[in-house]
Structures are given as structure tokens and as C-alpha cells.
Amino acid sequence: MNELCDLAKDDLLRRGYSRRQMMRAAMMIGGAAAAAVLDPELAWAQDDRPRPAKIQIGLNEFWTGPMAPGVAATAAVASRCNRYWPADDNGRMIITQLVKTISQVENVPEDHISPWPGSNIVLARAVLAYCSPTRGAVQADPTYGTVGGAAKFLGVPLKSVPLKADYSHDVKAMLAADPNAGVYYVVNPNNPTGTMTPMADIEWLVANKPAGSVVVIDEAYIHFAPDYPNGTANHLAIAGKDVIVARTFSKIFGMAGMRLGYFMGRPDIIEKIKSYDGGNLSQMLPIPSVACGIASLTASDLIAQRRKDLVETRAMTVDFLSKRNVRVIGPSHANMLMVDWKTKTAREMLAAFRAQGVEIAGPRWPVWPNVSRITIGSKDDMRGFFEAFDKVVVT
Ligand SMILES: Cc1ncc(COP(=O)(O)O)c(C=O)c1O
Incomplete structure (x- = not known):
């Protein structure tokens, strides 16, 4: 001690x-x-290393690095x-x-x-x-x-x-x-x-x-x-x-x-x-x-720009999911969406997306076993998620 x-x-x-x-x-x-x-969250990420997925949308990180002045x-x-x-x-x-x-x-x-x-x-x-x-x-x-x-x-x-x-x-x-x-x-x-x-x-x-x-x-x-x-x-x-x-x-x-x-x-x-x-x-x-x-x-313009990009990309993702009749819990005001798979578990969906090179969050919320958290990445990340979605999910 x-x-x-x-x-x-x-x-x-x-x-x-x-x-x-x-x-x-x-x-x-x-x-x-x-x-x-x-x-x-960290324990999960560490257990799962190495993380081969091309698209990392599992840990609510921002999709790009620190701002240029930083x-x-x-x-x-x-x-x-x-x-x-x-x-x-x-x-x-x-x-x-x-x-x-x-x-x-x-x-x-x-x-x-x-x-x-x-x-x-x-x-x-x-x-x-x-x-x-x-x-x-x-x-x-x-x-x-x-x-x-x-x-x-x-x-x-x-x-x-x-x-x-x-x-x-x-x-x-x-x-x-x-x-x-x-x-x-x-x-x-x-x-x-x-x-x-x-x-x-x-x-x-x-x-x-x-x-x-x-x-x-x-x-x-x-x-x-x-x-x-x-x-x-x-x-x-x-x-x-x-x-x-x-x-x-x-x-x-x-x-x-x-x-x-x-x-x-x-x-x-x-x-x-x-x-x-x-x-x-x-x-x-x-x-x-x-x-x-x-x-x-102090880079307030860059902060505002990042927020704007995030809001657009999140709206694009909500739109995609609603066209596939998937329920999103919310509304989310952050860089994440909770997606309700209804009949599939978060554990199954983690494995299915991982097989497509996309890392989403794992099953971490026992109260909602069939819900996965998807972090909003870049527009390209999310397009990759959409492609994987259409392979993984039959709607
Ligand atoms: C709500 C919340 N608080 C705190 C943290 C951890 O922040 P830090 O990286 O500063 O330890 C996270 C990380 O995901 C979070 O979601």
C-alpha cells in the first residue's frame, strides 16, 4: 500500500x-x-489485439488525428x-x-x-x-x-x-x-x-x-x-x-x-x-x-468544422440505416449510434462485421444484448460500413 x-x-x-x-x-x-x-472499453480493445480491421469504428475515437496546429x-x-x-x-x-x-x-x-x-x-x-x-x-x-x-x-x-x-x-x-x-x-x-x-x-x-x-x-x-x-x-x-x-x-x-x-x-x-x-x-x-x-x-474554427463534418456523416449514416429499416436508438448528439439488430446479438454482429474488415463495438451493455454501438468515422469509413452492412445484414 x-x-x-x-x-x-x-x-x-x-x-x-x-x-x-x-x-x-x-x-x-x-x-x-x-x-x-x-x-x-479499453479492456475489450486490449483483449482483442491485434486489430486487423481496416475500418475502426468501435471505440468512439475521432476518425483523424490531432488538429494541424496541435x-x-x-x-x-x-x-x-x-x-x-x-x-x-x-x-x-x-x-x-x-x-x-x-x-x-x-x-x-x-x-x-x-x-x-x-x-x-x-x-x-x-x-x-x-x-x-x-x-x-x-x-x-x-x-x-x-x-x-x-x-x-x-x-x-x-x-x-x-x-x-x-x-x-x-x-x-x-x-x-x-x-x-x-x-x-x-x-x-x-x-x-x-x-x-x-x-x-x-x-x-x-x-x-x-x-x-x-x-x-x-x-x-x-x-x-x-x-x-x-x-x-x-x-x-x-x-x-x-x-x-x-x-x-x-x-x-x-x-x-x-x-x-x-x-x-x-x-x-x-x-x-x-x-x-x-x-x-x-x-x-x-x-x-x-x-x-x-x-x-483555441482552434475554434477547426472544432466547428469537425463538428459539422461529424453531423453530416452521422446524418448520412442514419439515413442509410433508416432506408434499410434498421432502428437507431436516439437521437444521438455525439459521434456514435446505437443500432438495434432485433434478432441478432451484438456479439454475432461484431464477428460478422469483423470478417468484413470493419470493427464495431462489442457486446458491452447487458441490458441491450442485441444492440451495437457504431462510432461515426470518416465518410469513407462509413461507406465501407454500408458495404459491409449489405453483405452482413439481410433486411
Ligand atoms: C463518457 C466517456 N468518458 C471518458 C472517456 C475516457 O476518456 P479518456 O480517454 O480521457 O480517458 C470516454 C472514452 O470513451 C468516454 O466515452
Whole structure:
């Protein structure tokens, strides 16, 4: 349990963690590999390597790499990476620049911003920091797996609450499912459905949740949402509510392999999330990724262009599927569609598409065994998917 600093050990003991659970916490803190254990998406992808498919539309990645200014900034900073904390030509620390840039773009004070190597780690630590044997986690069903994975890994109670008929989070049922939980997890837009939960519902949950808990609002896909840059939960972080607003560079910015994300929340929440390793490990960010992130965040025209391309390609895909009389769950406001095969299982369809060189998501949502998630790729990717579809599916 050496990875846990003494303060963290005291904190976990006080909150009722058993020795076994503390070992698990130490494992979670100690290894980056733990992210793969906790996140079924990554575990799935790793199990299945090598991945020979020509068309990769299984993991909600963006279809092309980082934006051109980000690639240029990455290359330019590489020669300074002999330093742990390099500065730019003007002597300004590059990591500090990231926080300043996020602050400008998001209109959130610098001391409310905490960068991390990806957002999965933030989700897992939120469970560690706010859940315990007596204070569980509550999530939607289906939703993204890391909060649930971390709860199971740590052995804290987990409640999964069905989405509403319109596929938004049922915040009232979530609170009723565990009125004394430590974490309420809302993914907006949701993964795997791409559906939105009204901000009024999120605000209701924040106003009515028990003291000592947090609402984790995961906005991994918010850049694809129709209202963006409006419609974020930033105002809740700024107002000092008990929220963690999680963001990632893995989606619209095309940086999944570069491992960069951040969250916005009150300074004391940031300190608590950082506290489990004394705050040191979490500050070690990959500098090429930081430089890439800074240059990408401010490229608002390119962000808008990517969203436009995505919306067009998603509409083209919905149109194709509706002409084949296939039901799509939604509407999706993100880079994914849930396709209901009705009589075939997601496992069968994964194998059938894989045989055609197309990698779609595997069966990951037990509540919907006959539904597959298809990530929206480039127009060419999707044309390849359509061709494979017509070979695989008899409509
Ligand atoms: C909702 C959601 N949150 C977080 C993540 C993980 O983000 P990161 O790559 O920053 O760890 C994903 C990745 O698919 C996701 O779908």
C-alpha cells in the first residue's frame, strides 16, 4: 500500500474502507494499467489485439488525428522534453499555459481547473474520494463503464438506473436508488446512446443530492452537442457546487492516444481528488500532449468544422440505416449510434462485421444484448460500413 500516502490511508480508514479495499485503492492509484481494468472499453480493445480491421469504428475515437496546429506544437516542443517541466521561449511553464488556456476557453477560474492524463483516471478517483462501503455510486444504464468499474473494483455499492424513455438520465430515480450515495454519475451526451440530459435535470440533482456527495458530469462528447459552446455544466463548477465536470481531448480533438484530459470543480474538490498520491503523480503530464492540447483548444474554427463534418456523416449514416429499416436508438448528439439488430446479438454482429474488415463495438451493455454501438468515422469509413452492412445484414 506504499502508493497511498499516509493522509490518504487515514482518510480511507476513517470512511470505513477495509484492509482489502485499501489494497485495491493502492492498486488503482499505483498503476496506469488500472485504467484498462476499470474501463471495459479499453479492456475489450486490449483483449482483442491485434486489430486487423481496416475500418475502426468501435471505440468512439475521432476518425483523424490531432488538429494541424496541435501536431505542429507537438513537434516543436519535442526537443524540450529532456525537462520534466519545460518552459516555452518566453520562460513560461508549458503546463501552466494549459491551465490558462482552458480558463480562457471555458471561462472558468484557473484554480477550478485540474489537468490529468485523460479523464478515466478522474472518474476512478472520484469514486475513491467520495464513495465508501457506506456511500455508493449511482449511474445510468446503459452508460460509460469507468465509474461502475471502479465501484466494483473497490467493492463499494453500485446502483444502475435505466435511462428514461427519451434516453436521458432519470435523475429522480437515480437519487431514489441511493439517497445517500457518494457519487452520482451523469454522462452528457451519454455514451453509448449519444443522448442528452437536460441541464435543468442535472441542476435538480445537484440541488437535491445528499451532503458530502458529488455529481460527476462527464462531458467527453460535449463538443459534438448542438448547443456547444453553450450547454455545458461549467456554471455549476464556477458557482462552487459539489460537481466534477470531466473533459477529455480523446474525442473531437483526435488525441485518444496522447492521454490528456481535465476536470473543473472547486479547489477543495481538486485537492481531494489529487490527495491520494500526494498530488505528485497526477501532475506528471506528457508535455507533447499538453502542447498539442493548448494549440487545439483555441482552434475554434477547426472544432466547428469537425463538428459539422461529424453531423453530416452521422446524418448520412442514419439515413442509410433508416432506408434499410434498421432502428437507431436516439437521437444521438455525439459521434456514435446505437443500432438495434432485433434478432441478432451484438456479439454475432461484431464477428460478422469483423470478417468484413470493419470493427464495431462489442457486446458491452447487458441490458441491450442485441444492440451495437457504431462510432461515426470518416465518410469513407462509413461507406465501407454500408458495404459491409449489405453483405452482413439481410433486411
Ligand atoms: C463518457 C466517456 N468518458 C471518458 C472517456 C475516457 O476518456 P479518456 O480517454 O480521457 O480517458 C470516454 C472514452 O470513451 C468516454 O466515452
